[in-house]
Amino acid sequence: MPAAADAPNGGDNPRGSGASVAMLNNDRVQEALRLIDAADALRARGQPRQSLPLYRRALEIDPRSAEARNNLGSALLETGQPAEAAGWYQLALEVKADSAKIHCNLANALWQLGRLPEARAAARRATALDPQSSVAHNYLGLMLAALGQRQQAAASYRQALTLNPRYVEALNNLGNVLRDLGQRREALPLYRRAIELDPQRAGSHYNLGNALFELGQPAAAAASFRSALALQPDYRQAHLSLAAVLRMQGCASEAEASCRDALAVDPGCAEAMTVLGDLRADRGRFAEALQLFERALDLDPHFPVAYCGIAAHRKMTREDTAWLQGAQGLLTKHLQLEHEISLRYALGKYFDDVGQYDEAFSHYRQANELSKRHGAQYNRAKLSQRTDRLLAAFDSTLLRQYHSGASASELPVFIIGMPRSGTSLTEQILASHPSVFGAGEVRFWDRAFVAFEKAGLGSESAASLIPDMARDYLGRLTASAGGALRVIDKMPANFLFAGLIHAAFPRARIIHMQRHPIDTCLSIYFQNFFTTARYGNDFDDLAHYYGEYVRITNHWRALLPASSLLEVPYEALIANQEAWTRRMLDFIGLPWDERCLEFHRTERVVITASRWQVRQPIYGASVGRWRRYEKYLGPLRRLESLVAQPPPAGAHAQVTPIM
Secondary structure (H helix, E strand, O other): OOOOOOHHHOOOOOOOOHHHHHHOOHHHHHHHHHHHHHHHHHHHOOOHHHHHHHHHHHHHHOOOOHHHHHHHHHHHHHOOOHHHHHHHHHHHHHHOOOOHHHHHHHHHHHHHOOOHHHHHHHHHHHHHHOOOOHHHHHHHHHHHHHOOOHHHHHHHHHHHHHHOOOOHHHHHHHHHHHHHOOOHHHHHHHHHHHHHHOOOOHHHHHHHHHHHHHOOOHHHHHHHHHHHHHHOOOOHHHHHHHHHHHHHOOOHHHHHHHHHHHHHHOOOOHHHHHHHHHHHHHOOOHHHHHHHHHHHHHHOOOOHHHHHHHHHOOOOOOOOHHHHHHHHHHOOOOOOHHHHHHHHHHHHHHHHHOOOHHHHHHHHHHHHHHHOOOOOOOOHHHHHHHHHHHHHHOOHHHHHHHHHHOOOOOOEEEEEOOOOOOHHHHHHHHHOOOOEEEOOOOOOHHHHHHHHHHOOOOOHHHHOOHHHHHHHHHHHHHHHHOOOOEEEEOOHHHHHHHHHHHHHOOOOEEEEEEOOHHHHHHHHHOOOOOOOOHHHHOHHHHHHHHHHHHHHHHHHHHHOOOOOEEEEEHHHHHHOHHHHHHHHHHHOOOOOOHHHHHHHHOOOOOOOOOOOHHHOOOOOOOOOHHHHHHHHOHHHHHHHHHOOOOOOOOOOOOOOOOO
């Protein structure tokens, strides 16, 4: 929340009107001013509540003091009373209508009341009255961002910084709106500059942490959140963001401790309850998770994340009328864009669960259209060019060259494929074997390929990176493997890097999960991947991405030996789990274990979007799901030509290519 733009915070000082002063004797004027100064001093020391009686006493002496009216409004705002604050700002403007700072304060109060168009109008009036006011342009940016006008907000913040390059709040605000626009890397130097100018401002460290987390740098993000907490130990949001990072790093106990720290600051924090719910759900303790999501709604009936948590972790029924009415009621309010997106996905799932497919698709479509406004757009040419480079970088000759520095380890097992193709299910099945550890989605090979490419594809310099690359990756796996004979990395997008993986680990096994292409793409479209799968919000983009996936996996199929690559059709696994599980265990060199058939009972942490589904016994409801939505699918229909018959589960040779 921005500081009120009155005297204690460096704004103009709207002392009473000339007419008011003329009507009072000098002693009474001076007494009113002394009371205002004393009240301002209390607010400057962080005691706004104690300042209220002094401002009110000053107004008894000088009822038309614009300064007392404005500063009383600011004290009320600081004590959580925006409606009364707005009233006093409006009264101050009756006396001093040309004060840009009072218009800024009014915009702030209206913003907190959710009266966003009025808040924007007040901020525009402030910039018109004082075009050279960096504060006014910053306030206008805040109002524009709240209304979803992010490009215009960025322009206002930039104008504020043109007028005052050392304006820390505007640096942070511009960074935040650039993150919302998908320009996270551009936000980093803004946050770092804000920290350089004011290292003691906890919010700048917190914002930097969020950007680093979104860029896939969890360790650096955690360090930034800890810096924020060192400066401000009661920073609730920093505790919660640190919990989110720790959760994604697999540090569940530490994540829960951070949630507890947030609850110690604010026992009524609904968001902390939802994070605790997610931590329970990661472990498959869905009844406990649902209780926590319900508790969050008790604390805040208007908290969208809790509604989404409930929908994600059980099958919804027509008896969930209270949930439905609550979720639909929230959509009538002005929500943050990401909250509206999440609610649309949740409502899509509700209607899909109850068999109202037209209503379901309507919500899913709206969720995806809204998602297109949040962040960078999918770049088809960029992926095609990357695929071209990958195809050129790996052929049989170069692969032999790369193998000179390869690791002989058989520890890693890679599960690759499109998202929503059964990778999480397969990991859960195999991780139920006592000799297997499921490491989840390990972020490594995308950055490894960047370094490999910079060294010069096909060059000796690139080949020389492979030994260290293999050693670093093994170090990551063994740190958490606990003596397992096999460790699974189920990062689906590693289908791009199967050639590099095989170059580093020629004895490692790669399991390629394949699912009906339209079912796969529709499932992606129905899943809230936020900003991690930009192609998933548009059917034409999905069709293009799937085409590039086919192109690169066709290349690996032709290049890699049958001993390294096993292709598993999802539908066949669903139809004959035991046969395909036996085959996968044989492929990775492990004996049969009955526990793999009871995979849904295995207690382990699963953080992916499929964590509820993989805790259910095998079911076939997701096979052929696309036919319920056939009339909407348009560009996806051409993917039907990529479907082929699965091989028999008992076959010993490599699975016949299906693309």
